[in-house]
Amino acid sequence: MNSTSNYLTFTVPLTLSAHELAQQFYHLQSDSNQAKQIYFNTLAVYAVNFYLNCLGIETDLEASDSWNPFLQALANNADLLVKNVGKLECRPVLPEEQVCKVPEEVMSDRIGYVAVRLDSDLTEAQLLGFATSTAQSEIPIQNLRSLEDLLDVVSPLSLEIILNNVVLLRQWLHDSFDLGWEKVSQVLNPIPAELGWSYRRIETGVKRGKLIHLGRQETAEQIALLVGLRPTQLPELNITVEVYPTGYATHLPRDLQLMVLDEEGETVMQAIAKSTKNIQLEFSGEEGESFGVKLSLDNYSIIENFTI
Incomplete structure (x- = not known):
């Protein structure tokens, strides 16, 4: 984990297996721009899934829309299903971007939005923070809540x-x-x-x-x-x-x-x-x-x- 003066972040190494998964989804798309977005989305979801598993939070990648090739083609989804809680959206943020972009189709039916910065070599992903909801297509990075608060959102409380x-x-x-x-x-x-x-x-x-x-x-x-x-x-x-x-x-x-x-x-x-x-x-x-x-x-x- 890394800390700044304001909030906690978390860096995840993007392993060969992470890229192999992303490439599998990439090659199923005929549109190159869409394929590239799906590649980034897969890495972001992989990183958040890794982080939650470290915390002992159960997830279900296979049941997530972002892991379904058919649904990937229909919408810009980067969701991760947290068992007994709901869908957590994992949005990739490129190195030069200062906002987390949220497509209109994922502005509902989400328990939160995690911003995941991918480095230029795609070797690391840094979880920057999260928002519980948004009505805007862009969330400024400085407005994100700390990862310290994310556990309250994803814990499967009954x-x-x-x-x-x-x-x-x-x-x-x-x-x-x-x-x-x-x-x-x-x-x-x-x-x-x-x-x-x-x-x-x-x-x-x-x-x-x-x-x-x-x-x-x-x-x-x-x-x-x-x-x-x-x-x-x-x-x-x-x-x-x-x-x-x-x-x-x-x-x-x-x-x-x-x-x-x-x-x-x-x-x-x-x-x-x-x-x-x-x-x-x-x-x-x-x-x-x-x-x-x-x-x-x-x-x-x-x-x-x-x-x-």
């Missing part, structure tokens, strides 16, 4: 939060609501059109909502969890569990999972968003029965427990 308070649903029918459970109009504004039908169906019951945050603090996804109950044929109650995007988002995160758990914590119902506008699960229960609602995204999950 966090499950089980909220201690048990929500007593039957009390909702008597206008007694648990803290944090608000009117739907306060959680979702404006109310989505697709929610109108379920509103009409629950005229004789009640529905409340709560904002849930899933993920790391700086990149957490905010979604709305709605729970409704309606008396049907005593002693049963009809229960609906729904999730919606909030703010300016029009669709839920693609990998968001909604699960209903039984009293033993086992999953009995499940749905995955897959970029839909909302998901809903419906079931019935009797007074005194308990169940849980689990929301999961990537390595983060939250469980709310309920008693009817």
